Amino acid sequence: MVSPAAPPRVVIVGGGFGGLRLAQALADDPVAVTLVDRRNHHTFQPLLYQVATAMLEPAAIARSLRAILRRQANVEVRLGDVTGVDWEAKRVLVAEGDAIGFDTLVLAAGAVTSDYGIAGVAEHAFPLKSAEEALRLRHHVLARFERALAGPALIDEGELTFVVVGGGPTGxxxxxxxxxxxxxxxxxxxxxxxxxxxxxxxxxxxxxxxDPFSPKSRHNAAETLAARGVEVRLGTKVEAVTASAVHLAGGEEMPTRTLVWTAGVRANPLADALGLAQAEGRRIVVEDDLSVPGHPDCFVIGDLAASRNEEGALDPQMAPLAQQGARHVAEQLRRRRQRLATERFHYQNKGVMATIGRNAAVAELPNGMRFKGRLAWVMWLALHLQRLVGYRNRFDVLSSWAWNYLTTDRTARLMIGPDDRHPGSQ
Ligand SMILES: Cc1cc2nc3c(=O)[nH]c(=O)nc-3n(C[C@H](O)[C@H](O)[C@H](O)COP(=O)(O)OP(=O)(O)OC[C@H]3O[C@@H](n4cnc5c(N)ncnc54)[C@H](O)[C@@H]3O)c2cc1C
Known part of the structure; x- marks a missing residue:
């Protein structure tokens, strides 16, 4: 009796927006999928700022990858830090445990915070890319008020000055x-x-x-923030950051204990370890179909991929890009099984939105329609609820939002974990 051949193995590195969507898109395909992530959970990054500002608990916006994929028979999840790829042997190298053999490899390891080489950012700024970082920032922010109450003289030294760097949607x-x-x-x-x-x-x-918005929406965002009490400093470059101040171009020194860095990202350092060509932001160069030049059995999706539109401009590093890339790669693997040529990837812009706070947001659709104020805010809430993974997370987020809205309170105010930047404040 001839035993049936093992299905080809697709190894996906990263269980974020792209990697998770790809694993799910392959559910009914004759492949064995291994999803490797250094974390045991998928994180909904667009709501990290709400964890950092005591609106949501991390469990509301993150979910165990094993729980999400439990019912999918052709997927196994592996916890591990991918450190490289042995291209000859077609194996993914993992920091802990055995290497994982693949027939097809999909790299979806995302991006990391970029400090652009500015002195002190890596040591003293608070990035916002993971649930751990959001929790640390929450603790730190809440600790500042405790410290200022205990020693009001500290306010002159910037204890209650919160500086956010980066005027993109997250900032x-x-x-x-x-x-x-x-x-x-x-x-x-x-x-x-x-x-x-x-x-x-x-x-x-x-x-x-x-940046991605029209001048009208940009203006609206700046005006709304200013009306709510934020000091908006445009055309202002950060030159250096220390534990107690931010140094701005022109010589100004602003005392602060809290500098939140949302100014930019670069491709995950894994990209530097693979011996592949890289483009701007160290993103991995890909062919039109998202495969890697010289490695047709490897695809790259999401923030890690230097995919481009017809004019040659890089696609924006946003969740829909990763999810559309995932669907595209699943389709190309099917085409290859049918011995058809692969197709070009086209990113479809579905519009952009950013919330500025309670009852205030801006939203723009690709057809030029623009929304602002409460209507845009409700659209933003609905879209983010719909995009969250799983009913449990949606329920948690919706109930917290409803409570916060009705009471103007913030339910997630526990100071948990060390405030490691300023240990004396614990
Ligand atoms: C604060 C914030 C707010 C954002 N808001 C929005 C928004 O409102 N709208 C929007 O469209 N986009 C937003 N984005 C961008 C969006 O989150 C990213 O574009 C999207 O997550 C990219 O998906 P990805 O699959 O490429 O990577 P990710 O979703 O980042 O997933 C990468 C995965 O790879 C894993 N990983 C990394 N390195 C390794 C390794 N060496 N070994 C194993 N696993 C590894 C990580 O743990 C992670 O699970 C936001 C991003 C941030 C940080």
Whole structure:
């Protein structure tokens, strides 16, 4: 009796927006899928800022990969840090445990925070790319108010000055959420503290906020933030960061203990370890069909891939790009099984939106339609709820939002974990 041949193995590196969507898209295909991630959970990064500002608990926006994929018979999940690829032997190298053989490899390891080589950012700034980082920032922010209450003289040294660097959607959302936290929660929680001395500053190097939006929406975002009390500093470059201050171009030194860095990303350092050609932001160069030049059995999707539109411009590093790339690769693997030529990947822009705070957001559709204010905010809420993975997470997020909206309170105010930047404040 001849035993049936083992199905070809597809190894996916990364269980984020792209990798998870690909694993799910292959559910009914005759392949064996191994999904490798250094974390045991998928993170919904667009809502990390709400974890950092005490609106949501991390469990509401992250979910165990094993739980998500439990019912899918052709997938196995492996926890591990991928360190490289043995292209000859077609094996993925993992820091802990055996290498994993593949017939097809899909790299979906995403991006990491980029400090652009600015002195002190890596050591002193707070990035916002994972649930751990969001929790650490939450602890740190809440600890600042405790410290300022215990020693009001510290306020002159920047204890209550919160600087957000990067005027993209994440920076705008973070700054808006911080002023709301101060106005709606800290003011009530700390009656003995002069909360009016708390200060949120949004620093952006170019002359406008939220780059992908039209000038009207950019203007609206800047005006709304300013009206809510954020000091918006456009055309302002950060030159260096220390534990107690940010140094701005032109010689200004702003005392602060809290600098949130949302100014940019670069491809995951794994990209540097693979011996593959890299483009801007160290993203891996790909063919039109998202395969790697010289390695037709390897595809790259999402933030890690230097995919381009017809004009040659890089596609934007956003969740829909990763998810569309995943669907595209699943389809190309089917075409190859049918011995058909692979097709070009086309990123479809579905529009952009950013929330500025309660009842305030901007949204733009590819057909030119623009929304702002409460309508855009409701659209933003609905889209993010729909995009979250799993009913449990949607329920958690919706119930927290409803509670926060009705009470203007923030439910996730526990100071958990070490405030490792300023150990004395614990
Ligand atoms: C704060 C923030 C807010 C954002 N807001 C929005 C938004 O509103 N709308 C939007 O469209 N996009 C938003 N984005 C961007 C969006 O999250 C990314 O474009 C998207 O996550 C990219 O998907 P990906 O699959 O390429 O990578 P990711 O989703 O980042 O997934 C990468 C996965 O790879 C794993 N990994 C990394 N290195 C290794 C390794 N060496 N070994 C094993 N596993 C590894 C990681 O643990 C992770 O699970 C936001 C990003 C951030 C950080």
């Amino acid at each position: 705008v959302e973070m700054a808006g959420a911080l002023v709301e936290l101060i106005d709606n929660v800290v003011r009530k929680d700390f009656p003995g503290l002069d909360v009016d001395r708390a200060h949120v500053v949004l620093v952006e190097a170019t002359d406008h906020l939220i």
